[in-house]
Amino acid sequence: AGPAMRLRGGRSRGGARLVLACSASSSSSSPPGEGGGFSGRVGFLGLGIMGAPMASNLIKAGCDVTVWNRTKSKCDPLLTLGAKYESSPADVASACDVTFAMLADPESAVEVACGANGAAQGMAPGKGYVDVSTVDAATSKLIGKSITSTGASFLEAPVSGSKKPAEDGLLIFLTAGDESLYNRVALLLDVMGKSRFFLGDVGNGAAMKLVVNMVMGSMMVSFSEGLLLSEKVGLDPNTLVEVISQGAISAPMFSLKGPSMVKAAYPTAFPLKHQQKDLRLALALAESVSQSIPTVAAANELYKVAKSLGLADQDFSAVIEALKAKEQNE
Template sequence: MAAMAKALPVVAEREHPLPSIGFLGLGIMGTAMARNLVKAGYDVTVWNRTTSKCDALVSEGAKRGASPMQTAGACDITFAMLADPAGAIEVACGEDGAVKGLGPGKGYVDVSTVDGDTSKAIYKAVQAKGAEFLEAPVSGSKKPAEDGTLIFLTAGDKSLYDKVVPFLDVMGKSRFYLGEVGNGAAMKLVVNMIMGSMMASFSEGLVLGKKVGLDPATIVEVVGQGAIAAPMFAMKGPSMVKGSYPPAFPLKHQQKDLRLALAMAEDVAQPTPVAASVNDIYKRAKAEGLGDQDFSAIIEAYLLDPKGLNH
């Protein structure tokens, strides 16, 4: 396992023709990532189940793919960004799945956050076609995706990793190659497990502080100056205080990642009492109908006064 500093992406003046890029899945994340590839001047073909989501990117210079299979068949390297394991499997291995379009010399890079088993299943299918595979889940949500400051947690075929470095560097600010397939998924789940717990703890502090008479905005400020200051608190805190949770990373996805992390802990019999407790709060929030809001809406699961923190 080794971390590598970000190399400056150099797109211009190459000896070899630029590889063509496919991009499957244009949700919040996928759209922003594909847009950065298009902006960087790459030859990008996009596909999404709801095809209207391709329109903007096509108007910006992307080609329109007919299906995952057709897209993967037409491109040298295909990226996929799906919402969950089921989506990732379907787009890779389904009826018109990308795998059917793959073959020797081609590469498939799954940047979705999935569990290791899903990743390994896709790897096997890709390998069977003689193509290369890289799992490359990202750390970072909407804003870093737009700004090209994501962090890639990759694992799988090292030679494909080497080939996609320039693309990763357009979409992200750093990248890690972590060895065998499954390690990228595992790293992502570990990071998101910590993140989900931090957000719950932060919420707990804000709500408790409010209840004993402190100003939540001041708590955000105090937290922002000490050893526990984190960009996430600075970014989400002020809107949480206002009871606003515009979805950058939907709560239901955070809960899914906690669930997958807990399943991973189950497999190795590792106690994770805090994550177990945290997951239950996210479950409560989901049951209260907050699943589609930003995961910072977890604070609502602590508020017994329905008027929220700012009353």
Template sequence: MGSDGMDVGFLGLGIMGIAMARNLLKRGFKVTVWNRSPAKCEELAKEGASIGSSPADVVKKCPITIAMLADPSVALSVALGPDGVVEGISPGKGYVDMSTVDSGTSSRIAEAVAAKGGDFLEAPVSGSKQPAEMATLIILAAGSKSLFDKVRPAFDAMGKKSFYLNDVGGGAKMKLVVNMIMGSMMAAFSEGLSLADKAGLSQQTLLEVLELGAMGNPMFKMKGPSMIDGKYTTAFPLKHQQKDMRLALALGDELAQSMPVAAAANETYKKARSLGLGDQDFSAVHQALAHEAANASDSAKAAA
């Protein structure tokens, strides 16, 4: 199904947002953009986007507005603040928040949108910079089913599959579960690379063995070689991975679900943050383990 020149607003042009808005333009959508720093808007205006003066202005102009913002505090200020989304919402208009936030934040925004007669959908994504650029994101939507049906052509332009997960909160919780598994896997992978190295084995050979077996996966294949080289170019910041581990563990507390593996992985990410690695890619959790190995060998030398 094509876009038929559908009008869409887009708020937030960070690493993810700019790639997603660009894919909408490429697929023939009429896109009106807004960003806190206007330079990114100018870049997309050259590619055919219109520019809105505020979130409220964008919402007034477009039947559906999508947002991709950094965190819960930004999501709340853009939605509920002065000249924000809720100021521009009226009956029949839809707001789709694709930012990764906790379900409490989503619920607050949903209630404010509903109070003005608008439709709301939370739709966090699984995937970082490269999937955003290649339009292969996985979209985890929850909230208004009629808005989900209306915005499907836009989701199809930005991602490879979208799921409808019923009531608001379902998308946010699914995203936390996915990121908790991802973070735990990355921590275990880092431990394995460090152990292989310490045992005098080739880390490169370990990658090949993993790739050929049942544990072969795109994340190990993509991140492994650069981790061996000690390079951690940021696609998903480590501090955000640790925040998602923390939120997932809080959900586990609430539901009395035991999560010993995730809890241990979270400690490793906290250690990495204490070493100043928060802004590096989440694969830099490997450095926290390498640091541990270096410290152990230093103390062994001192003891000798």
């Protein structure tokens, strides 16, 4: 099947419709749709900035959710909401019909899926694994192979959208892999997101995500340069943010992050270390097809400088501090 897309308009967030749809006993009451109702147990591995609100939305929608996180204390708020707990990814996968994973990077995604007590050890025919972490295509294929070798199904489904969209259930899923698993979990994706794309073979979702994030990472650097230059020539950078917001290059990211960047505040929504990871992976993707992406390469260097300044866990908008530091050193 060719790429398919389903865009949803008006939301019925947190309403009875979703509660009914996710409840184990009421799948027949589910709304019609590609996935129908989801009546099984749902696992969730990785409860960081993104994973915690995503799992939380599934619980609030009435799903039977079992969680695991490397740092166990991060499970507590989810347990309070009604989640169950298992002590390893393998145990979660074994207890659940479908397991989602939201891990930091390729290394942790592989470790949790394929390592000792990894999810693959709890997989079996009829079960599904949905990796929503941002990784490269090769990593996703490796994880997919490990999962499908057990007879289970695999879907990669990285997300566009940050902390707030995750909290609001407004993420964009970029999925690829097993289409029947995609259809099976469609309702769950719709609890956590506002739209979903099915892009074909495993690797296409990862590639789409990296291309989107490489554009975002360079946009942020260009915006940072503009803020600093405007200030240097005697303009009010807040006015620049306002002017940009009304023109053709308006983007929610600029309006959202600009005002706090002007105040040198970087409350973390998307950690800078993850943005740099995505640029690194995008550069490798470009290299694999001999595509030149010099702007991204330059942006990546700045994120690396920002990391070396101790800003890895700040929001990625803190990359502006690398430009300030560069100026001081010149």
